[in-house]
Amino acid sequence: MTLILLAGGPSRRMKRDKALLSVAGEPLIQRILIQVEGLFDEILVSIAKGRRYDFLQYSQVEDEVDGLGPLGGILSGVRAARNPVSFVMACDVPRLDSGFVSRMLAAAEGFDIAVPRTDQGLEPLLAVYKKTAIPQIERLLASSERQVLALFDRCRTRIVDIGRPAWLLNLNTPDDYRKYLRSLKKS
Numbered sequence: 001m002t003l004i005l006l007a008g009g010p011s012r013r014m015k016r017d018k019a020l021l022s023v024a025g026e027p028l029i030q031r032i033l034i035q036v037e038g039l040f041d042e043i044l045v046s047i048a049k050g051r052r053y054d055f056l057q058y059s060q061v062e063d064e065v066d067g068l069g070p071l072g073g074i075l076s077g078v079r080a081a082r083n084p085v086s087f088v089m090a091c092d093v094p095r096l097d098s099g100f101v102s103r104m105l106a107a108a109e110g111f112d113i114a115v116p117r118t119d120q121g122l123e124p125l126l127a128v129y130k131k132t133a134i135p136q137i138e139r140l141l142a143s144s145e146r147q148v149l150a151l152f153d154r155c156r157t158r159i160v161d162i163g164r165p166a167w168l169l170n171l172n173t174p175d176d177y178r179k180y181l182r183s184l185k186k187s
Contacts, residue, residue, distance in 0.1 A: 001105060003040040004077030005032065006070055006125060007091040008048035008063055013173045019053065019091045021177055024184065028171070029091050033058060036089075036096055042082050046073040069146045070125055075137045078129050090125035092171040094180060100167075104128050104160060112136075112155035116162045123168075124148040132156075 007019040007029055014021075019029035033043065033056065043058045049066040061080045063072050070090070078086050085108065087101060100116075108114035108128040115127040125148070136154040140146075151157075162168075171177050 001040055001101075001128075002042040002044060002077075002081035002083040002086040003036055004044050004046050004061075004074070004081065004086050004088045004129075005029070005058075005091055006046045006073045006077070006088060007053065008046055008051060008073045009070065009090075010048075014092075014171070014177070015174065018171060021171065023094065023181070027053075027055070028094060029053060030056065032089075032091060032094060032096070039096075039098055039101055040087065044077050044080055046077040048073075065141075068141055069148075071137060071141060071146050071148050071151070074129055074148065075134065075141065078131055078134060078137075081131070084131045086129050088125060088127055088129050090170070093126060094169055094171060095167045097165065097167045100162070100165065103162075107158050107160045110156070111158040113152065113157040114160055115152065115157060116160050118162055118168065119164045122149065122152075122159070124152075126168075 011018045021028040023031050045058050045060045047060050047062055049062055061076050064076045065072055074088055104114050112130050112133040116123045133155045136151060140150055171180055
């Protein structure tokens, strides 16, 4: 399975590039990639046009068209992947549970997409996408629809209820980032 790490967003709420947030002296994106290294046989970093993370040892896939949001990054990454199945993850999720990845891969059997649902809603940027979803992604984008959630009704999608696992965090705001750093000091 391929990991597609989405790192092309503008980080509007964070007000700076989330991928470059410092965690224990290293960029968050590098910390995530080291953590997931053995889980996938291919790792691709999805980036916006003109953005580069030259310090990374992984292949970077530039968005084919600029400004299409996460759906555009998913399309570019899934297209570029060697494998028919990709696990898509946003670069603002600092931890990933390997058992969760296995569970999502199993849930994707017979489906185009497997997406987790927490008690707070769907997590479309922590999900399995197969190459079979590409035509529907292309149709959505051609119709100027950029919402990832709009894809789920168009594809064979399995929703996987996962509750609210303790490991799952999203660093969307400076406050989220500060809380995460404090939690690291406690552990």
